Amino acid sequence: MSLGTIHTVLGWVVVVANGLVGLWALVAHWVPAARHWALWPATALAQVLVGIQVVLGVIFLRTSGIEVAGIHQFYGFIALMSVALIYSYRHQIRRWQYLLYGFGGLFVMGLALRAVFIPR
Secondary structure (H helix, E strand, O other), X not given: OOHHHHHHHHHXXXXXXXXXXXXXXXXXXXXXXHOOOOHHHHHHHHHHHHHHHHHHHHHHHHHXXXXXXXXXXXXXXXXXXXXXXXXXXXXXXXXXXXXXXXXXXXHHHHXXXXXXXXXX
């Protein structure tokens, strides 16, 4: 499987994973029964996948010689920076952490969706 194919498939995994953990966190804000310990490792995995996706994208661009729209790269790096910002605010707004990770996960999902649908 080529690196380009892996990058494309992982892009969809990033979309789905961040969307699911985002929805889970939002539900957990209002439904205490949804506040399972597994939410946090799942969220961490979804967010780490964003970093892996960006690194794979950079490697792919450097090795393939293919040009992509700059906006595609922009969405990838904004998604990565969003993950960092979400993580950095977790202690300041602990009372609202489920909303932070819920809306944050959906925001990252939206950025990843935009990146997936930009023509190369």
